[in-house]
Amino acid sequence: MKRHLATVLLSASTLILPATLWAADPAAGAAGWTKEYPQADGSAPRSCVTCHGRDLTQPGRQANTGKVIEPMAPSVNPQRLTDSAKIEKWLTRNCRWTLGRECTANEKADFIAYIKTQ
Amino acid sequence: MNPFPLKSVLTLLLTGALAMGTAHLAFADDDDDDDDDERGREKSSLFESRQALAPAVNATYSQECGSCHMAYPPGLLPPQAWAQIMTPEALANHYGDDASLSEELRTEISTFLGANAANVMLQMVPSGASNAGAASSLPRITESVDFKREHDEIPARLVTGNPEVGSFSQCNACHRKAAEGNYDERWIDIPGHGPWKD
Numbered sequence: 001m002k003r004h005l006a007t008v009l010l011s012a013s014t015l016i017l018p019a020t021l022w023a024a025d026p027a028a029g030a031a032g033w034t035k036e037y038p039q040a041d042g043s044a045p046r047s048c049v050t051c052h053g054r055d056l057t058q059p060g061r062q063a064n065t066g067k068v069i070e071p072m073a074p075s076v077n078p079q080r081l082t083d084s085a086k087i088e089k090w091l092t093r094n095c096r097w098t099l100g101r102e103c104t105a106n107e108k109a110d111f112i113a114y115i116k117t118q
Numbered sequence: 119m120n121p122f123p124l125k126s127v128l129t130l131l132l133t134g135a136l137a138m139g140t141a142h143l144a145f146a147d148d149d150d151d152d153d154d155d156e157r158g159r160e161k162s163s164l165f166e167s168r169q170a171l172a173p174a175v176n177a178t179y180s181q182e183c184g185s186c187h188m189a190y191p192p193g194l195l196p197p198q199a200w201a202q203i204m205t206p207e208a209l210a211n212h213y214g215d216d217a218s219l220s221e222e223l224r225t226e227i228s229t230f231l232g233a234n235a236a237n238v239m240l241q242m243v244p245s246g247a248s249n250a251g252a253a254s255s256l257p258r259i260t261e262s263v264d265f266k267r268e269h270d271e272i273p274a275r276l277v278t279g280n281p282e283v284g285s286f287s288q289c290n291a292c293h294r295k296a297a298e299g300n301y302d303e304r305w306i307d308i309p310g311h312g313p314w315k316d
Contacts (some may be wrong), residue, residue: 045215064215065187066284089220104161 029114032107039097046098048111056118073118081115174234174299179227182219189291190259191299192234199257200231208256260286272314282309 034054036045044050051069052060053097057076060069074080081087091111103111142188162254174192183189192200202208204224210218219227251284259265269286277283280293289296304313 062186064213067186075131085220089218093216093218098211107294 004064024109024113026110026113026117027109028107029112032110040100048094048098050098056115072115074116075118081112084096087112156199174230176227176230176275178223179230182227186215186217187287188297190289191297192231193236193299194259195231195236196233197235198240200235201228203256204228206232213256213258223280258287271316276311280308280310288303 033048034053036047038045046063050063052072056073057071059071061067062069070079071077072080091103091108095101095107152199169268179192179235180189195203203212204223204227206218206224209224242257243263243266264282265286265300277286277292284291292306292308293301294307303314303316
């Protein structure tokens with residue numbers, strides 16, 4: 001019985017812990033969106049705005065190739081945030097390119113939470 | 119009286135004919151060699167042939183690579199070049215961008231590119247000075263001898279100085295059928311300038 005209780009507690013904590021880690025904060029995501037990161041190779045500082053712009057309901061422009069990036073806001077582009085593999089891929093690439101490292105689970109959750117509000 | 123007896127004339131004619139025959143054979147051989155060379159040259163010069171590249175389509179390639187830039191026809195680079203571009207390390211620094219792919223996607227796209235690559239050796243212009251940085255070691259279509267020769271008369275103002283073009287990497291900004299592998303001159307339309315005749 002005691003062992004059973006321990007199992008239950010352990011399971012509960014494993015469920016709750018990630019939930020607290022993933023307590024996504026749209027405001028933090030918004031702040032992260034415009035935060036500029038200096039680049040080690042001497043190129044201009046980058047932020048999400050560099051390619052996506054400040055207004056997520058507007059299209060962006062890939063900084064290197066100039067290709068148009070469809071708006072990130074689900075309110076005008078319902079396709080956004082519907083494909084988890086796509087979200088993971090772009091967060092990985094874009095965090096590396098912009099921040100110079102991969103984003104933490106927290107940071108990613110914040111970005112997603114912010115995009116959802118747009 | 120006759121300085122050329124009939125027999126001598128016949129011998130001469132026959133010898134001549136034989137000689138010409140041999141010569142013809144020799145020339146024929148040369149012709150064959152020339153043909154081979156010609157074919158070889160055509161093969162080694164994608165841009166000279168002016169033929170549309172074999173249309174090669176792969177939905178994953180178009181989706182993954184085409185989300186940032188035109189999905190360049192695989193026939194524009196030889197297999198070794200695509201292989202260099204498609205290593206995980208190279209993708210993480212893809213001409214200044216991070217283009218990392220999952221292993222599954224990377225394998226699929228690499229296979230597609232390798233199978234449809236150009237059957238040629240790529241001759242690169244030996245300067246590389248224009249591309250500083252770690253990504254400079256990656257092959258560039260725009261740095262190939264063939265590409266340079268085809269574009270050497272295009273003034274910079276029409277490309278790098280043209281906000282609607284920006285760079286020679288944007289094939290489809292001027293080559294209206296580039297994505298289909300058709301670089302024929304008749305489909306050139308330089309934004310703000312119009313058609314281009316060589």
